[in-house]
Amino acid sequence: MSRAFSLFRTTDPVPEEERRTILAAPGFGKFFTDHMASATWTPAEGWHDRKVSALVPYSLHPSAAVLHYAQEIFEGLKAYRHADGSVWLFRPEFNARRFTRSAERLALPVLPEEDFLTSVEELVRADEAWVPGSADEKSLYLRPFMFASEAFLGVRPAERIAYSVIASPAGPYFAGGVTGITLWVSSNYTRAGRGGTGAAKCGGNYASSLAAQIESRKNGCDQVLFLDDTGGEGDLEESGTMNLCLVTSAGELVTPALGNILDGVTRDSILALAGEFGLTPVQRSITLSELRTGAADGTITEVFAAGTAAVITPIVGFKGEGYEFTIGNGAPGKQTLAIREHMLDIQYGRAEDVHGWMRRVL
Numbered sequence: 595m596s597r598a599f600s601l602f603r604t605t606d607p608v609p610e611e612e613r614r615t616i617l618a619a620p621g622f623g624k625f626f627t628d629h630m631a632s633a634t635w636t637p638a639e640g641w642h643d644r645k646v647s648a649l650v651p652y653s654l655h656p657s658a659a660v661l662h663y664a665q666e667i668f669e670g671l672k673a674y675r676h677a678d679g680s681v682w683l684f685r686p687e688f689n690a691r692r693f694t695r696s697a698e699r700l701a702l703p704v705l706p707e708e709d710f711l712t713s714v715e716e717l718v719r720a721d722e723a724w725v726p727g728s729a730d731e732k733s734l735y736l737r738p739f740m741f742a743s744e745a746f747l748g749v750r751p752a753e754r755i756a757y758s759v760i761a762s763p764a765g766p767y768f769a770g771g772v773t774g775i776t777l778w779v780s781s782n783y784t785r786a787g788r789g790g791t792g793a794a795k796c797g798g799n800y801a802s803s804l805a806a807q808i809e810s811r812k813n814g815c816d817q818v819l820f821l822d823d824t825g826g827e828g829d830l831e832e833s834g835t836m837n838l839c840l841v842t843s844a845g846e847l848v849t850p851a852l853g854n855i856l857d858g859v860t861r862d863s864i865l866a867l868a869g870e871f872g873l874t875p876v877q878r879s880i881t882l883s884e885l886r887t888g889a890a891d892g893t894i895t896e897v898f899a900a901g902t903a904a905v906i907t908p909i910v911g912f913k914g915e916g917y918e919f920t921i922g923n924g925a926p927g928k929q930t931l932a933i934r935e936h937m938l939d940i941q942y943g944r945a946e947d948v949h950g951w952m953r954r955v956l
C-alpha cells in the first residue's frame with residue numbers, strides 16, 4: 595500500500611487576484627487554501643487512502659462519534675517564507691511526536707510520524723502560492739487533526755478515523771500584539787485535573803476554556819489564566835491558548851512544569867534559548883501568591899505567553915476576583931521582546947539555526 599500523499603490538484607482554485615487580496619491581510623484562521631491532505635484509518639486496513647486533494651466540506655453521519663464524545667485531537671504549526679523565497683517548517687517533528695501522545699490519550703490510532711511530516715509537507719508544496727512573505731509576521735498556519743468519524747452511538751474507541759491537514763494564511767493571533775495583553779485569573783473554571791487530558795492537544799480542552807474566556811472578556815481581559823484544580827490560590831497552569839513564562843530578577847526564566855499542561859513547541863524552544871539571554875531555564879510549580887508577591891516586590895520582572903499561533907506575547911497585567919496588578923511598569927519586558935525577536939529571526943531565516951530546528955520544504 596502506498597505511503598505517498600498523492601496530489602489530485604483542484605480544478606477550482608481561488609482566483610489569483612482574490613488570493614493576493616487575502617494574503618495582504620489574512621487575519622488569523624479566516625481563509626483557507628485550495629487543498630487539504632487526508633488519510634483514513636480502520637482496524638482492517640490501518641492507515642490508507644492518503645492524498646492531497648481539493649479542500650471540501652466533510653459529509654458526516656449525525657451519529658459520528660466525534661460529534662457526541664469529542665474523540666478528536668489536533669496540532670498547529672507554521673510554514674515560513676524566507677527572504678530567498680524558500681519555505682520552511684519550525685520543528686515539525688516535535689508536533690508529530692506530540693500528535694502521537696495526544697492520540698494515545700484519546701484512544702485514537704497513532705499516525706506514523708513519517709505520515710504526519712509527509713502530509714504537512716505535501717500540502718505546503720501543493721499550496722505554495724498561499725505561503726505569504728515574512729512582512730508583518732505572516733506565515734501559513736497548518737492544522738493537522740484527527741477525529742472519530744464512525745457512525746455509532748456506543749461509548750468505545752471509534753473504528754473509523756479521519757485524519758486531515760488544512761492550511762490557513764495567518765497574521766498575528768492577537769490584534770494587540772506586542773503592546774501586551776492582560777490575563778484574567780479564573781477562580782471559577784479549571785482547565786484540567788490530574789489524570790485528565792490537560793497534556794493532550796484535544797478539542798475538549800479548548801471547548802472547556804471558552805466559558806472562562808467569556809468571563810475574562812467581561813472583566814476587560816484578553817485571555818484567561820488557569821490555575822490547577824486545588825482552587826483559588828493554586829499553581830499557575832496555562833492560558834487558554836498559550837504556555838506561561840516568567841522572568842525573575844535573579845536571572846531565571848521560569849515556566850510551569852509539564853504534567854497537566856500542553857508541552858508547547860514554543861515553550862520548549864524558549865527553554866533551549868534562555869541561556870543565550872543570560873537566563874537560567876527553570877521548570878517548576880509557581881503559585882498565584884508567588885506571582886502576586888513577585889509582581890509587587892519586583893522579583894518577577896516580566897511575564898509572557900508562548901504558543902505557535904501567538905508566538906511570544908507580553909503579559910502586562912493580571913486581574914482576578916477583587917484584585918488586579920501589573921508586571922513591571924505595565925509595558926512589554928525587554929527580555930521578552932528580545933527572545934521574541936530572536937525566535938522570529940530563526941523562523942524567518944534571519945538568524946543562524948544553531949539548534950537545527952528548521953526543516954526546508956521548498
Ligand code: COI
Pocket residue numbers: 669670671800835836901902903904
Ligand atoms: C497554536 O498555537 O497553534 C494553537 O493551537 C492555539 C490555538 C490557535 C488553538
